[in-house]
Amino acid sequence: MPDPQRVLPLIRRAAMLSRATPGRVGSVVAIPPESVDDVMVVGDLHGNLIAFRKVLAVADLKTHPKRHLVLQELVHGDSFYPDEGGDRSHQLVDLVAALKCQFPERVHLILGNHELSELTNRPIAKNGVALNALFRAGVETAYGPMADTIIEAYHDLFRSLPLAVRCPNRVMLCHTLPDGKMLDDLDLEPLHTGVWPPSSMQRGGAVYAMTWGRDDRPETADRFAALVDADCFITGHQPCDDSFRVANHRQLIIDGTGPYPAYCLFPATEPVTVDSLKDGVRLIDLASG
Numbered sequence: 001m002p003d004p005q006r007v008l009p010l011i012r013r014a015a016m017l018s019r020a021t022p023g024r025v026g027s028v029v030a031i032p033p034e035s036v037d038d039v040m041v042v043g044d045l046h047g048n049l050i051a052f053r054k055v056l057a058v059a060d061l062k063t064h065p066k067r068h069l070v071l072q073e074l075v076h077g078d079s080f081y082p083d084e085g086g087d088r089s090h091q092l093v094d095l096v097a098a099l100k101c102q103f104p105e106r107v108h109l110i111l112g113n114h115e116l117s118e119l120t121n122r123p124i125a126k127n128g129v130a131l132n133a134l135f136r137a138g139v140e141t142a143y144g145p146m147a148d149t150i151i152e153a154y155h156d157l158f159r160s161l162p163l164a165v166r167c168p169n170r171v172m173l174c175h176t177l178p179d180g181k182m183l184d185d186l187d188l189e190p191l192h193t194g195v196w197p198p199s200s201m202q203r204g205g206a207v208y209a210m211t212w213g214r215d216d217r218p219e220t221a222d223r224f225a226a227l228v229d230a231d232c233f234i235t236g237h238q239p240c241d242d243s244f245r246v247a248n249h250r251q252l253i254i255d256g257t258g259p260y261p262a263y264c265l266f267p268a269t270e271p272v273t274v275d276s277l278k279d280g281v282r283l284i285d286l287a288s289g
Contacts, residue, residue, distance in 0.1 A: 004146035007094050011153040014097035017104040018160040019194075026194040027207075029108055033168040036268040037066035041173050043243075043256025043263065044112065044236045047077020047089025051261045052096075054284045058263070061103050068268070069103075070165050070173050071096060072236050073112035073256070076124065076131040086137025093154060111161040112175045113211040113237065119158050120201050163191055163210050164228070167268040171277070172230035176237040177251065178209035180220035188227060214238060216247035225250055232274055234264055244281045252277050259286050 023030040031039070040059050045051055059069045074096055077089035100107045117124045117132060124131045139154075140147040164174040178186055182204065190200040190207055200207045214237070225231065233251045240255040243262040247253050252274055254262040260283040266272060 002091075002094065002142060004143045004150055007097075007143075008146070008150060008153055010094065010101055011097045011150070011157055014100040015153070015157040015160040017100055018109070018157070018162070020104075021108065021162070022105050024162060024194075026192045027163040027190060027196075028166055028192075029162045029164070030166045031068055031168060031268060033269055035066060035105060036068050036168065037064070038265060039068045039070060039165075039167055039171075039173070039268045040263055040265045041070040041234050041254065042072070043254040043261055044073030045071065045092060045256045045261070046073055046114070047075065047079055047087065047092045048256070048261065048286075049079070049092060049095070050286050051256065051284060052092055054286070055261075055263060056099075058265075058282075058284070061106060068106045068108065068165075069099075070108045070110060072110045072175055073114055074109070075118060075135055076114045076126075080134070081138060081141045084137070085141035086139070087131070087134035088138050088142075089135065090139050090142060090150075090154070093157070097157065108165050108173075109161055110165060110173065110175055111158065111163055111207070111211055115158040115161065116201060116207065116211045119155055159196070163207065166230065169267070169269055169272055170229075170231040171234065171266070171268070171272060172228060172232070173234050175211045176213045176235050177215060177220060177224050177233060178206075178213045179215040180217060180223065181215075182209050182213075183220070183223050183227065186227075191228070211237075216251055216253070218248040218250070221248050221250040232272060232277060234277060243283050244278070246274055246278055249274055252281070254281065260284060261286070 074092045079088045244254045266280040
């Protein structure tokens with residue numbers, strides 16, 4: 001089992017570095033143009049360590065000093081400790097925290113609805129199984145009497161995460177888009193200030209809307225693009241039969257789950273369209289290598 005005395009400082013430092021990421025204003029990281037050539041954004045990983053290792057190999061951040069890597073949705077996976085010991089997805093959180101410490105300016109983890117559910121204690125179930133309870137059980141299996149302290153550190157890390165990453169070419173990376181019916185009354189102040197009052201994390205609030213929404217109608221994308229001053233979006237959150245999907249003329253959805261997780265690698269300073277972003281999508285075969 002991992003040593004909590006070694007892991008805990010990494011998680012805490014990753015949270016600090018997340019808040020201090022260059023270009024961050026409020027809950028948005030605007031990547032400085034001089035620091036980036038291209039960006040690799042990955043679909044929801046949900047504890048998949050094999051997919052994460054393959055992502056790292058493709059990203060090859062040491063060889064590409066101006067490549068940024070954007071990750072999302074780490075928790076609540078389908079790998080478990082024996083004897084009902086819980087979900088192992090906390091291991092991916094630990095690894096990504098270490099990666100953020102290694103590449104603090106170029107690794108970005110954006111908030112997903114599963115991390116938000118851990119912060120708000122909103123139950124998420126799959127096939128009748130409570131994922132939040134499995135996550136806690138896994139942390140308790142791994143860290144024993146230090147579990148509560150580790151979970152507090154995870155929660156601080158999740159609270160530190162940006163809601164979006166903005167590229168110099170006006171591509172915005174976020175977990176999902178708000179539902180159109182919410183846009184007229186949506187208070188985007190948490191996006192601008194980085195302060196998340198409890199109401200913003202509940203249904204009807206901006207943090208909730210940007211992690212739980214499932215409205216991919218073109219008119220919704222147009223309206224939200226005007227509100228946040230973006231041209232295109234790359235999102236996760238929604239499963240895709242082919243591992244990715246062009247949702248509309250502004251939005252590309254990539255799916256990091258299943259046997260073929262998707263990522264998109266695209267130039268960050270040149271003008272792009274959703275069609276050209278689609279050309280940058282690749283699938284990872286987890287069974288190969």
